[in-house]
Amino acid sequence: MEELAAQDSPVHRLHPLAKLLVAVGYILAVMSFPKYALTGLFAMLLYPLALFQLSGIRVSTCFYKLRVILPLVCAVGVANPFLDRAVALRVGTVAVPGGVISMLTLMLKGVLALMASFLLVATTRMDSLCASLRRLRVPGVLVTLLLLTYRYVGVLVDEVSAMSQAYALRAPGQRGLHISAWGSFLGQLLLRSMDRAQELYSAMLLRGFHDHFHYVAIPPFRRDSAVYMATSAAFIALARGVDLPRLLGGLFVR
Amino acid sequence: MIVFEDVGFSYERGVPVLEGLSLSIHAGECVGLIGANGAGKSTLMQLVLGLLPHNGSLRVDGLEVEKKNLAEVRRRVGYVLQDSDNQMFMPTVLEDMVFGPCNYGMPRAEAEARADEVLAELGLEALRNRYNHKISGGEKRMAAIATILAMRPSVILMDEPSATLDPVNRRTVIRAIGRMEQTRLIASHDLDMILDTCSRVLLLSGGHVVADGPAEAILRDRALLEAHRMELPLCLQRL
Ligand SMILES: Nc1ncnc2c1ncn2[C@@H]1O[C@H](COP(=O)(O)OP(=O)(O)OP(=O)(O)O)[C@@H](O)[C@H]1O
Ligand SMILES: [Mg+2]
Numbered sequence: 001m002e003e004l005a006a007q008d009s010p011v012h013r014l015h016p017l018a019k020l021l022v023a024v025g026y027i028l029a030v031m032s033f034p035k036y037a038l039t040g041l042f043a044m045l046l047y048p049l050a051l052f053q054l055s056g057i058r059v060s061t062c063f064y065k066l067r068v069i070l071p072l073v074c075a076v077g078v079a080n081p082f083l084d085r086a087v088a089l090r091v092g093t094v095a096v097p098g099g100v101i102s103m104l105t106l107m108l109k110g111v112l113a114l115m116a117s118f119l120l121v122a123t124t125r126m127d128s129l130c131a132s133l134r135r136l137r138v139p140g141v142l143v144t145l146l147l148l149t150y151r152y153v154g155v156l157v158d159e160v161s162a163m164s165q166a167y168a169l170r171a172p173g174q175r176g177l178h179i180s181a182w183g184s185f186l187g188q189l190l191l192r193s194m195d196r197a198q199e200l201y202s203a204m205l206l207r208g209f210h211d212h213f214h215y216v217a218i219p220p221f222r223r224d225s226a227v228y229m230a231t232s233a234a235f236i237a238l239a240r241g242v243d244l245p246r247l248l249g250g251l252f253v254r
Numbered sequence: 255m256i257v258f259e260d261v262g263f264s265y266e267r268g269v270p271v272l273e274g275l276s277l278s279i280h281a282g283e284c285v286g287l288i289g290a291n292g293a294g295k296s297t298l299m300q301l302v303l304g305l306l307p308h309n310g311s312l313r314v315d316g317l318e319v320e321k322k323n324l325a326e327v328r329r330r331v332g333y334v335l336q337d338s339d340n341q342m343f344m345p346t347v348l349e350d351m352v353f354g355p356c357n358y359g360m361p362r363a364e365a366e367a368r369a370d371e372v373l374a375e376l377g378l379e380a381l382r383n384r385y386n387h388k389i390s391g392g393e394k395r396m397a398a399i400a401t402i403l404a405m406r407p408s409v410i411l412m413d414e415p416s417a418t419l420d421p422v423n424r425r426t427v428i429r430a431i432g433r434m435e436q437t438r439l440i441a442s443h444d445l446d447m448i449l450d451t452c453s454r455v456l457l458l459s460g461g462h463v464v465a466d467g468p469a470e471a472i473l474r475d476r477a478l479l480e481a482h483r484m485e486l487p488l489c490l491q492r493l
Contacts, residue, residue, distance in 0.1 A: 006345075154387070199340040200340050200343045203341050204353075206332075207353055207354035207357060207405060208325075
């Protein structure tokens with residue numbers, strides 16, 4: 001992720017605060033769509049697609065990085081079709097229950113919110129993001145916590161891969177982790193990542209870290225950021241207020 | 255200047271790892287710390303930095319190592335960890351090198367200039383913008399040493415600085431240690447390096463310092479070394 005964030009593109013150069021505010025606004029707007037508003041939501045897709053285009057980050061990279069979380073997000077609405085059976089729509093002779101529509105809406109909401117967060121993190125360096133949070137007067141403790149969590153997630157991932165590699169090397173021909181090893185694997189993982197987190201934290205203390213990061217200087221707020229904020233706000237308001245796809249469809253189909 | 259007076263420590267109650275340590279390391283001295291695996295070398299270093307609590311009295315530059323002095327003590331003492339993976343926590347080598355100086359209020363540009371100076375000194379210019387998770391074990395070790403040198407501490411503790419290094423990097427580190435004017439304490443099993451860099455050696459065994467004297471004398475004493483699970487440095491074995 002750090003590498004993606006260190007690249008350069010018009011999107012990367014935007015002010016971190018502008019990107020943060022737009023992303024939050026976008027996610028709130030997406031979440032506020034009514035539960036059957038599937039068509040309206042599709043218009044919201046334009047925003048992440050535009051950002052992917054401008055930042056030069058590939059959509060596939062996004063889905064690859066999010067492959068662990070995506071299924072979880074999609075699983076949120078799977079019960080809906082069983083709970084809500086009232087027919088909401090007929091396509092030819094097939095009756096589509098409201099539950100299916102609300103499930104799809106929920107899934108799309110989740111995916112859109114994830115994409116927006118991914119784009120934010122992938123185009124903005126974590127420390128400048130934290131610096132702009134500080135500027136918004138978010139308490140230093142919270143920001144530091146966020147930054148440390150971000151680092152510790154890396155530690156955890158490292159440990160998991162090192163341990164499963166060590167396991168695989170001594171368990172040839174075995175696929176995955178044998179059930180009998182799960183307990184000790186998890187226990188060890190916890191201990192090891194706690195140890196490492198502790199040592200990393202000491203290493204930071206030893207180099208003069210108190211309770212706040214020496215945040216990087218944030219670049220000045222330039223015109224492109226203002227333009228970005230204004231266009232995004234206008235687009236989000238429009239897409240939220242008007243069901244664009246339906247409107248467009250209405251022009252052709254009567 | 256580091257002074258130990260009757261210092262003791264145990265991880266588990268009743269099982270002392272270090273006991274009754276009394277010695278002083280003078281300003282500008284380069285001291286080797288040797289001892290078998292598990293002798294307590296790393297533990298001793300962590301005591302000096304106040305990462306572990308100790309019994310007795312332990313002073314760095316006249317400052318007692320205790321809660322209220324910790325910030326000042328740690329500002330003076332640079333510690334190269336035995337495991338470099340735990341030393342580096344920023345995304346890139348450069349970020350890691352400016353982290354310390356910036357925390358002590360140095361402007362970023364100045365910190366970068368200093369980082370570049372240290373990198374040049376160690377011949378590591380190529381590592382400057384590399385990602386920490388994408389460099390080799392030995393490169394990481396060199397980078398870890400660089401992050402500490404960039405802080406210009408007045409006392410330097412190094413835990414196994416030469417482990418995992420190739421011969422050229424090992425030489426570079428030996429030369430860098432030799433050029434330093436700071437007080438240095440170097441724990442290592444690389445006795446040849448200790449012989450090359452240190453004027454004085456402490457031999458740790460069973461929780462005590464069992465020998466303390468000129469490096470030349472201790473590192474040539476086959477009987478003493480062998481009694482404590484050590485051997486003569488390779489360069490002396492062939493004689
Ligand atoms: N976290 C811990 N909890 C309990 N005992 C520990 C812990 N860390 C180390 N020890 C014990 O303390 C003793 C000294 O360990 P230390 O790491 O200081 O040895 P060392 O001299 O650095 O060894 P090496 O040459 O292997 O690095 C060892 O016997 C070890 O088993
Ligand atoms: Mg050790």
